[in-house]
Amino acid sequence: MVETNNKDIYSVLKKRVLNGQYNIKMRLPTEDALIDEFTVSRYAIRKAIKQLADDGLVYSVKGKGVVILEQTPKTQEINLSLEKIGGLQSLNSDQKIDRKTIIADFQQVIVDDELNKKTSFAIGIPVYAIKRVRRINNKNAVLDINYFNAQVVPGITPEIAKGSIYSYIKGDLAMKIAVVKRQLRIEHACQLDYENLNLGMNNCVGNIISFAFNDDGKQFEYTESHFIPDNFIFNQIIKF
Amino acid sequence: MVETNNKDIYSVLKKRVLNGQYNIKMRLPTEDALIDEFTVSRYAIRKAIKQLADDGLVYSVKGKGVVILEQTPKTQEINLSLEKIGGLQSLNSDQKIDRKTIIADFQQVIVDDELNKKTSFAIGIPVYAIKRVRRINNKNAVLDINYFNAQVVPGITPEIAKGSIYSYIKGDLAMKIAVVKRQLRIEHACQLDYENLNLGMNNCVGNIISFAFNDDGKQFEYTESHFIPDNFIFNQIIKF
């Protein structure tokens, strides 16, 4: 008997969809047919189909079946991200890109009224205030402005900041990151952006503002990531 | 006996969380406790909790419980969106904003090689090519450049385009929209943008590129939405 765990089902179906193996009918086999083929529960099949749907490959229609979507260009281009980005330095994925981190500023400060309004950290607590420039393919592409709650994330050093603060948090501190709430907006570039980024003729930046929480529900980070135009693409799939 | 349908459970829990009714322990009651309280299945409770998690209010931790996240500022500001936006004109939500649509161009054209590369529509098919300017709070804020497959979405008129093409599709044509794949990027403004948008001193725009599919899996739309900086915020919640 063939061993088929759930990841297999997803990969097998995905391969078939991409190969065009089902394109005659533009449908997946019915759930019942797949249950028979893989000899698993409906739950397992539905889970695999959900993953395909999350990939934007198929769409389930009640009373009809699982429809295969026409394929769009493989979203090539330079960079793609959105959904699942740790500190934004994990935009490595598979693309071969030169990257380098430059510490532009490293301080420990106490949250005052103004900083509280911005970061929503309580007034009076100590935070690390770090500015880092991400150099990608010989361009200063991202300016990260981080504030970490020093009570929740103690012991950050410039050396750690040079690498990955997130691996330090997850590895050395063994802290679990639970949720990151994010906002993305487009803003007119500020002085700091002009000084640190290779904006070229552009006078605007993208700004991703992140609030990160650990699994005790405590906010441990506020970050603004300013990035230059034309180099980043954010993908999203909306299901109706 | 109290009738508690599933929507009730979510709203009740949400109210309690926002009221701080659970903040002593920073936890929700256990699933079993909630099952007893509402006299429903675990499925129903978990569904309600999932909705709270999607709101970014709580986070479930295996072996621990459902943690309540510290609250961040109510993301007030001008506009908020991302996740669930039809043609981008449905950014109405609850905010009171003046809006007006101006048809800048309306044509029917045949897809050539160049247009095929951009839209991924097959060469030779007829499409509606529409340019519309969205005026919001007395500013030309969005330039929509639409291409609709005229075979799948026939009968579009300037009058329809002046209102909502999506209500025409869903209402008159009774077509089901299944999936929209989207990319967001920041670009240097082009001639069209300068002509149609109130960019102010900015020389960049946001560009949301959408590919929309119906429930037969057919792509019926390609759209670029160019929008001015500083006026739109995109929110997102990432769970780990």
Add this chain to the structure above:
DNA sequence: CGCGATTTGTACGTATGTATT
């Protein structure tokens, strides 16, 4: 350090609801 007790996660089987054909 280990060992239960607690608590959420995953999986299965089944029954019923609802949209499509």
Add this chain to the structure above:
DNA sequence: TAATACATACGTACAAATCGC
């Protein structure tokens, strides 16, 4: 109308992570 096919809901069992003793 009937058959088909996915969606929702319930109950149950066991796995896995956490926490306290």
